[in-house]
Amino acid sequence: MAKQAAKKTKKSQSKGFEEALWDSANKLRGSVESSEYKHIVLSLIFLKFISDKFEAHKQKLIDDGLTDFIERVEFYTKDNVFYLPEEARWTEILKYAKQDDIALRIDTALSACEKSNASLKGALPDNYFSRLNLDVSKLAALVDTINNIDTIANDCDMSEEDVVGRVYEYFLGKFAANEGKGGGEFYTPKSVVSLISEMIEPYKGKIYDPCCGSGGMFVQSIKFVKSHKGSQKNISIYGQEYTSATFKLAKMNLAIRGIASNLGDVAADTFFKDQHPDLKADFIMANPPFNQKQWRAPNELTDDPRWAGYDVPPVNNANYAWIMHMISKLSENGTAGFVLANGSMSSNTSGEGEIRKKIIENDLVDCMIALPGQLFYTTQIPVCLWFLTKNKTEQHFKDAREPFRNRQGETLFIDARNMGTMISRVHKELTSDDLAKIARTYHAWRGEKKDGAYKDEAGFCKSATLEEIAKNDYVLTPGRYVGAAEVEDDGIPFEVKMKELSQTLYQQMKEAEDLDKIIRKNLEGLGYGE
Numbered sequence: 001m002a003k004q005a006a007k008k009t010k011k012s013q014s015k016g017f018e019e020a021l022w023d024s025a026n027k028l029r030g031s032v033e034s035s036e037y038k039h040i041v042l043s044l045i046f047l048k049f050i051s052d053k054f055e056a057h058k059q060k061l062i063d064d065g066l067t068d069f070i071e072r073v074e075f076y077t078k079d080n081v082f083y084l085p086e087e088a089r090w091t092e093i094l095k096y097a098k099q100d101d102i103a104l105r106i107d108t109a110l111s112a113c114e115k116s117n118a119s120l121k122g123a124l125p126d127n128y129f130s131r132l133n134l135d136v137s138k139l140a141a142l143v144d145t146i147n148n149i150d151t152i153a154n155d156c157d158m159s160e161e162d163v164v165g166r167v168y169e170y171f172l173g174k175f176a177a178n179e180g181k182g183g184g185e186f187y188t189p190k191s192v193v194s195l196i197s198e199m200i201e202p203y204k205g206k207i208y209d210p211c212c213g214s215g216g217m218f219v220q221s222i223k224f225v226k227s228h229k230g231s232q233k234n235i236s237i238y239g240q241e242y243t244s245a246t247f248k249l250a251k252m253n254l255a256i257r258g259i260a261s262n263l264g265d266v267a268a269d270t271f272f273k274d275q276h277p278d279l280k281a282d283f284i285m286a287n288p289p290f291n292q293k294q295w296r297a298p299n300e301l302t303d304d305p306r307w308a309g310y311d312v313p314p315v316n317n318a319n320y321a322w323i324m325h326m327i328s329k330l331s332e333n334g335t336a337g338f339v340l341a342n343g344s345m346s347s348n349t350s351g352e353g354e355i356r357k358k359i360i361e362n363d364l365v366d367c368m369i370a371l372p373g374q375l376f377y378t379t380q381i382p383v384c385l386w387f388l389t390k391n392k393t394e395q396h397f398k399d400a401r402e403p404f405r406n407r408q409g410e411t412l413f414i415d416a417r418n419m420g421t422m423i424s425r426v427h428k429e430l431t432s433d434d435l436a437k438i439a440r441t442y443h444a445w446r447g448e449k450k451d452g453a454y455k456d457e458a459g460f461c462k463s464a465t466l467e468e469i470a471k472n473d474y475v476l477t478p479g480r481y482v483g484a485a486e487v488e489d490d491g492i493p494f495e496v497k498m499k500e501l502s503q504t505l506y507q508q509m510k511e512a513e514d515l516d517k518i519i520r521k522n523l524e525g526l527g528y529g530e
Helices: 003-025 034-063 091-094 102-116 128-132 137-148 161-179 190-201 215-228 244-256 319-329 349-361 432-446 466-471 494-525
Strands: 203-211 235-239 281-286 330-341 366-369 383-389 409-414 461-465
Touching: 003 034, 003 137, 003 161, 034 091, 034 137, 034 244, 034 466, 091 102, 091 137, 102 128, 102 137, 102 203, 102 235, 102 466, 128 203, 161 319, 190 215, 190 281, 190 383, 190 432, 203 215, 215 244, 215 281, 215 466, 235 383, 319 330, 319 349, 349 466, 366 432, 409 432, 409 466, 461 466
Parallel strands: 203 235, 203 281, 281 330, 366 409
Antiparallel strands: 330 383, 366 383, 409 461
16 A cells, blocks of 8 residues: 555656746747747656766766776667767756756757767757747756656656656657647557557567658557567567658657657658668558648659559549558558548549559558547547558567467458547546457457457457448448447337337426426516417
8 A cells, every 4th residue: 555655656756847847948938939849848758867877977987996997988888878078968957957058068968979979860959948048947947847857767667768758748748739720740648549559469579661751650569578478579660751850759768768869860751762762661650741742743653663553643642652651661560550531541532542442452451440529739630540461371480479360361440539538628638448359359350369250240340341341432440330229228128118209298398388388377477478
């Protein structure tokens, strides 16, 4: 009991500093746009975190009698600790926090940190704080608040990566919720990311996200591996991000958690500058921009090898360009799970229907899930999950996964639109029970015995054949296949129920007559009779 109470206290304290940090960040309002201060806050959190780890490792070297080596870079990097020259250390930032040149000192610290650690190349803001011309007192207050975060977390059950990582998750979510339309390109709701990870089970191999945002898919993949007693060393991370600021967020987010990755050399457009041209991924997880318009000119990319075997995707919507890009990146046994707008399941505009038909006929569609609305912070567009696989034959694995049965010619449809719980007036979240039910259904359908035997459930799931999908004009909307949920029989005979309902109706009709008489009498008393 005492241990549980301690955990609860620690959790509430942790939540308290997250909220305090958010309040402190909000004080920057008026000085900069909210879309800017996420970079300010997360950059400072990153600097504090790596500095704390550096100081802890430095003290360990001293304790081990290695004082002569405390300024040698290799004595830090060999233990996955970033070496920081003096001007990059948090103690220096704190010392001069109330000076007029604090913004310049922060920029200097970030630059020195990046120059001293090759893995951080291109990850940190460049001369960012100086350009913003922030109010010194507000910036100093933010530094003081961040200084109170115990990133090392020696006295709790979480690792330091979990503590700071949770701050990152909290802030990315808050920023997405507060930026409104267009502000969520770097953030996918945690429950959606968790569902994709639980569905495809990325135990071992190469994981790829062609539009990785702030790296949430990768973080959840590693969490999945760890939660199932796997090894992070068995996972290789590949990704790409178009927006420069978000690209830096991703690199910081992964570095904070000690996740090695290859996100390309620079931020770049995945369609026009593919930085992993020869990659064949075992798992793909993605949340591409919804219904992306004018993503290419009419004469561009018309002969791209990624469209081989399919029609050229239309100019006015990139949904199918993303799908075909991901198909081209899958290994021979690879699986992809990604989010798209609902229109992708049924659209026939500009040849999309023909592309979808070929994807289905090539037997690549493993599972389709209709999600509930209000899951995303920044859009009300209804969304779905696609799961594609290159191999539906019986498979056996050397990793932790159970064998898959032969699913050739079959596709699973799941309608999860009635799932989820409102956690605010406008925002819904899939619960852990929701995630477990959906993932169990898919795994059982694939033949994994740990999840029991699969069976169709009216209103929720249906295993359909290619012939059935063809009869539905190659539309992949789950509602077309799962049917309506059965109404549970309450065991009361029809005659009894009808009698009870009739008596209730007659009673209500009598009450209505009595009420009419009272109203009529009152109106007459006021001189408004017939």
